[in-house]
Amino acid sequence: MLATVSTETSDAVRKTLEFVRHHRLAKGDRLPSERDLSERFGVTRGSVREALAVLDAMRLTERKPKSGIYLRNALEDSGLDVLVLQADLGLPFDAQVTGDVTEARILCEEQAFRLACQRRTDADLAKLHQLLDTYAVLVANGSNLADEDVAFHLAVVAASQNRVLVRTLTPLMLMSTGWRRRYFGSAEIRQRSLIDHRAFVAAIAARDEATATMLVHRHVQTAAEDVRALAEQGATDPDIKD
Amino acid sequence: MLATVSTETSDAVRKTLEFVRHHRLAKGDRLPSERDLSERFGVTRGSVREALAVLDAMRLTERKPKSGIYLRNALEDSGLDVLVLQADLGLPFDAQVTGDVTEARILCEEQAFRLACQRRTDADLAKLHQLLDTYAVLVANGSNLADEDVAFHLAVVAASQNRVLVRTLTPLMLMSTGWRRRYFGSAEIRQRSLIDHRAFVAAIAARDEATATMLVHRHVQTAAEDVRALAEQGATDPDIKD
């Protein structure tokens, strides 16, 4: 049923994962060299490298130049580089998708925020305050908050102490990066966003689940409406050349 | 802040996405050939192919041999081939992760099932009944239900009419593939699973949100406990050679 297609590349991906499981490799362990793997799998180094590119994008491996290929725990360090892309995917600036993203975020983040209220540690709280400070500075500067906003929301999710939840919601959060960029173009919106975030942290500090879920619901909802408004006026943006 | 590293490959990924956005390419549109892209980006075809492998794994593109590279809507046809991997990632058979996955599934699926009750169409219902029939046959055969179980749960999520939700929860569902395989080894569990699924469909058919959320909560919870039990006895499985 699954695994219908069978290219050298995806085969190599599979075989590599098999290898990892088979040899019980854990985080930090080093895999055989690309040349070695290509021999084992009976494919070109090129195919192996394509497979490794995929594994890298999935954050399952890390390729250290001139050194080797190392396994890493995908649940940790879900930093935002390649993954940004998975998100902003060919997503059209379309009402349907915008609505779906908004709804999904509300549903999931509400739950995450609820857990965060229950379980946040003092360290989490400190982290949130720190992010809040950075945020305030950026707002004052008139900088674009798109990335910082994502970081903040994910930090809250992380306070739920559920790493899988973070991993799951990261792409969802990043999905709106494109719109987010325009969204934070307005100074008023930037200011309002800061106020909202302060309220989040206050609720989480007080472990006030009801307020927290209410806030996130409103926050995302109004953000979505603002974006929709932007979409209607700014409709098409003019950056097409050849 | 983001995009710290800068390899040819991830550059190519970025540039390709830029190209797509820039030219307003939509689903089904064809991208320039690999050779063309490699010229545009000033990198080797190899690097371009690595980038395309990543985009393929993300299901953003589809490479048709001897024809071209086509854009597809990642929100649709989230079939399970390469993606299976993203999931089963180096995940250890460890209580912490198992617990996190279970919790995340309960949180998210509850919400999804609730929406499914509200919005499921007759077509969704028909699809679920069809999957149920297949499921029953497989149970009778004593086949492994791992894949079919995933398909069922995702079909329910799809009934929420929120494609983003499906996209988001797919990896989460697949994350437990490894355990799921062993889980469905027991005939008793297979039988119970079928009963649970029938109850799901009944609740969704009746648009009974309360029952549906209760069911999914119990379903996932008990499944998790069973898995935990399995983990404690079966502990380590013996398949290490060279």
Added chain:
DNA sequence: ATCGCCTAACTGGTCTTACCAGATTGGTAG
């Protein structure tokens, strides 16, 4: 025997060239 350094082998990153076979397309013959 131990320590430290230096070199040689190894590794990932990138590029070049090449061939295959199916898909596509253009033009030509009917």
Added chain:
DNA sequence: CTACCAATCTGGTAAGACCAGTTAGGCGAT
């Protein structure tokens, strides 16, 4: 206008080469 055929283009795969850091093994000095 249609039908057909060949040149061209495409993705898939292979083999080989060079670069510049990394690593590790061995040799020499102490």
